[in-house]
Amino acid sequence: MADRGWRLAEGVSLSGRNTFRVEARAERLADVHNPAALPALFSEPWAQFAPLLVLGEGSNVLLASDVPGLTLCLTRARIALVEDGPDSALVEADAGVAWNDLVHWSLGRGLCGLENLALIPGTAGAAPIQNIGAYGVEVGEFVDSVQAFDRETLRLREFEREDCRFGYRDSVFKREGDALIVTMLRLRLPKRRPVNTAYAGVAEELAAMGIEGPPKHRQVAEAIARLRTRKLPHPALLGNAGSFFKNPVIEAAQAGALAAAHPGLPVFPGPSASTRKLSAAWLIEQAGWKGFREGDAGVAAQHALVLVNHGRASGAELLALAERIAASVQARFGVPLEPEPRIVGGRFDPGRAQGG
Secondary structure, rough: OOOEEEEEEEEOOOOHHHHOOOOOOEEEEEEEEOOOHHHHOOOHHHHOOEEEEOOOOOOOOOOOOEEEEEEEEEEOOOEEEEEEOOOEEEEEEEEOHHHHHHHHHHHHOOOOOOHHHHHOOOEOOOHHOOOEEEOOOOOOHHHEEEEEEOOOEEEEEEEEEEHOOEEEEEEEEHHHHHHEEEEEEEEEEEEEEOOOOOOOHHHHHHHHHHOOOOOHHHHHHHHHHHHHHHHHOOOOOOOOEOOOOOOOOOOOOHHHHHHHOOOOOOOOEOOOOOEHHHOOHHHHHHHHOOOOOOOOEOOOOOOOHHHHEEOOOHHHHHHHHHHHHHHHHHHOOOOOOOOOEEOOOOOHHHHHHOOO
């Protein structure tokens, strides 16, 4: 049989394909190893109008039920240096590349900028969708362009950086949902760039590593990885999707009033002069949820921002817990929380938990 570019299976368990390790089954699962085959795949009658879930490493998703329709995994994982200039290089990565592999591939070739994003779980294809960020850096800063498959036109499209409409954990790809499937990411990475160690804990970690003087970019990546390993439970040992809630962005006046009423509340600059960003982890911990457990659904003891599956929690149970947490933070601080992972098969509604 000729290679169609994908492999199809039905009734497949996704417990090993999501980092929460919750049990859910895909009605149909297509592993696509050639993105050029996507037009043919979506020309199939059973795929044209089916509900779609694009799944990478499953590190930013909560499966609250079985998944109807088509679950799509892009498996090709190629990284290429397509342009090498005196000051920067253009790097191309397929959607299936593990993000941390891309970070270390670039650092190993003398390219910098991604070191603060070390050890973030997920794939290169997911990075621009969520505009992933950590320790004061967002990937959108380095995106040159993104290739995505348009389900409406059945064609691959190129999106320049400005077309991606990056925001805080946001992009055009996130807003368009499954209408656009990211197939390739191109990053413009500098060869010289000051390291960013301003985020809390980074300079201290470098000092604990015995680094004296200006650190190298690889040393910053190691410090970030050590911090993340210490703060966040490893999904292979305890099911989780990393930070479950976004840090809320509110008006500066409200942030000032909250800081005056709650000394110790971390407040950071927001995306505009009139806004401020708050620490969701601090709010959740102050509301008493850190280390909470009910059955197998809980909150990590290391970090209040991380929901965990201690074994057999269902996605619906984890969703209900997230709603209770958000409802309690809203009631105590007047600040709404939004989930960072995509909720599949359910709807995040803290109102259901009011009074619970």
